[in-house]
Amino acid sequence: MIAFLAGDDAAYVTGASWAVDGGMLCMGPMAGSHLDSDDWRRP
DSSP states (O other), X not given: XXXXXXXXXXXXXXXXXXXXXXXXXXXXXXXXXXXXXXXXXXX
């Protein structure tokens, strides 16, 4: 996502929201079932 936004094609992107979650969204609702806490959400 960073590489895309740094490129020329991103000049036409305004006000967009992007889900950058390391692939968790693609894995479906069971993706986080093995996680004990929400610590992965915090930097």
